[in-house]
Amino acid sequence: MLVRPKPGILDPQGQAVESSLRHLGFDVADARVGRLVEVQVATDDAAEARAQVERMCEQLLTNPLIETYSIELERV
């Protein structure tokens, strides 16, 4: 799961990273810092895995007021 601060929300961590990148000479317009959560779920069914991970995001891993999420599935 990729958890991102919603657009328009003050992201001081992103601002600090952007400022550091500029000091290093990188011409960046905007930096946002989110969170990567990796979990293994015990199912072969991609739709079932996605449904489980969505429930995890909604119940615990994100706060819908301030964050959005996207899901990537990978077979291991």
Place this chain on the structure above:
Amino acid sequence: MTDLPPPLVTVVVFPGSNDDRDAELALRRLGAESVRVWHTDEALPRETAAVVLPGGFSYGDYLRCGAIARFSPIMRAVEAFAAGGGYVLGICNGFQILTEAGLLPGALRPNASLSFVCRDVPLVVERADTPFTSRCEPGRELTIPVKHGDGCWFADDELLAHLERTRQIGLRYAPGGNPNGAVADVAGVLNENGNVFGLMPHPEHAVDPLLGSADGALLLGSLVDAARLSLAAAV
């Protein structure tokens, strides 16, 4: 009113809470009985007349502050207590837990400065007609310390406008005194029914002039008064 036993204010202790003893001490000093209960308890003591969720760093502030503590077994009892009109006060981490639990509106984000702030801040009482502020007058200025890294209260424009309309902003940082970048200088918010309140400043650290301010006693004392009145009403 003095014939009644002191009201019981229950302080919930989560793994990582660290202001629970100060809260208990302050409440006792203000005339309440107070006990601390562990977060794995499934019920509040039966005589509970108010609940305090104290400051600290529950679950190491992992994921988001308060996000994990809200699933502690005791929180179902706290939610039921609040739903029945019981008074619930969240201080700092307790405020974060109440927003994560959906008992209070908004969310608490990292301070705009990214620095931990630990100092006295000037506050203005917006609502004096609540169980948490009744010892104050509207517009009363208070000096109470904050100590947090994630105290930047956030609500989007629509939610903020709604909360202003419904008068759920109970406490603000005085102009120029906002320590964390909170939207609209919000330091404390109420739920819709006015029986749940959360704030970032620590009233339990300001109950004696020796501590630099006794203004926190006005807030905790209001809660003790309200708890006492609820006992009297139940008799």
